[in-house]
Amino acid sequence: LKEDMLAWKQKVDDFFAGKLALRNNVMMRSPLVFDLIGADSSLDIAIDSNILQKVVDKHHFTRKDLLQLPKKIADPLFVLRAIDTKTGVEDTQKRIVVVDMEINGATVMIPFVFNTSKGFNKIASAYGRETPSGQPNDAWYIDRLNDKHLLYVHKNRTARWVATRTGAAGSHNAPLTKQSFSKLSIPDETALGKLKKENPGFYQSAWHGSP
Numbered sequence: 001l002k003e004d005m006l007a008w009k010q011k012v013d014d015f016f017a018g019k020l021a022l023r024n025n026v027m028m029r030s031p032l033v034f035d036l037i038g039a040d041s042s043l044d045i046a047i048d049s050n051i052l053q054k055v056v057d058k059h060h061f062t063r064k065d066l067l068q069l070p071k072k073i074a075d076p077l078f079v080l081r082a083i084d085t086k087t088g089v090e091d092t093q094k095r096i097v098v099v100d101m102e103i104n105g106a107t108v109m110i111p112f113v114f115n116t117s118k119g120f121n122k123i124a125s126a127y128g129r130e131t132p133s134g135q136p137n138d139a140w141y142i143d144r145l146n147d148k149h150l151l152y153v154h155k156n157r158t159a160r161w162v163a164t165r166t167g168a169a170g171s172h173n174a175p176l177t178k179q180s181f182s183k184l185s186i187p188d189e190t191a192l193g194k195l196k197k198e199n200p201g202f203y204q205s206a207w208h209g210s211p
Contacts, residue, residue: 004028005070012066015052022049030121031074032195036187037095037151039114039121045073046120059127060103069126072099073110077161078153080144082111094124098141100157103128106136107161138165147184154189155181 008027014020024046034041055061082094093114101108106128113122129137142162145153159181181188 001028001031001070001074005067008070009067012063015049015066016063020049020052024118024120024122025049025052026120027123028070028073032199033074033076033079033152033192034121035195036191037079038092039095039112043115043119043121045070045112045123047123051123051125055126059125061126065101065103068101069099069110072101072108073097076100076152076154077107077158078145079151080109080149081151083149095151100161102136104130104136106130107138107141107165109141142166145181147186150184150186152187152192153181153184154192156189 004027011020011025011027015025025048026044026046028045030039030041030043030045032041052066055066076097076099078098080096080098082091082096083089084091095112095114097110097112099108099110108126108128110126111124113124116122129140131137142165144150145158145162
């Protein structure tokens with residue numbers, strides 16, 4: 001991960017200098033957690049320059065925020081299915097990775113498109129989830145912390161995150177607790193820890209290291 005973060009730092013510097021390639025800039029190798037959400041973790045994570053531009057101009061990411069992304073993606077709070085709110089249909093090529101990071105107080109979500117025709121797991125955007133009036137929209141996330149939407153959840157950190165947020169989501173009768181997560185049969189930090197043990201030295205994927 002350190003190597004990937006150093007290489008990514010160079011790309012972020014190139015981006016701000018106007019020298020970055022337009023398409024498929026590799027940010028990092030796909031992390032182990034991708035094995036738990038039905039993604040091909042042998043593929044690199046990539047992003048196009050126009051998406052980076054939007055993330056900076058429209059979604060207010062600083063250089064420092066961009067540099068944090070590989071570390072945050074490697075150990076997310078939770079990962080959601082991409083379910084169309086109007087039709088209820090899931091787009092199985094997409095996933096929403098929610099990370100322990102805020103922009104203007106709003107928790108950041110990173111929509112991905114997996115296994116693109118060029119062979120990448122691509123970042124489609126990254127932004128702090130807000131209400132139309134520009135307030136952090138924690139309720140949107142909290143409504144999705146269930147079997148239907150979750151593909152992975154770090155139960156400890158997500159329970160802590162919810163506890164700090166339930167003031168903002170006052171419409172919810174009771175804050176979700178670690179106990180309420182314990183009923184969910186969804187891959188969690190224990191499953192991720194097990195994968196990491198099986199793949200020492202490979203934060204990126206269960207494929208590397210086995211013949």
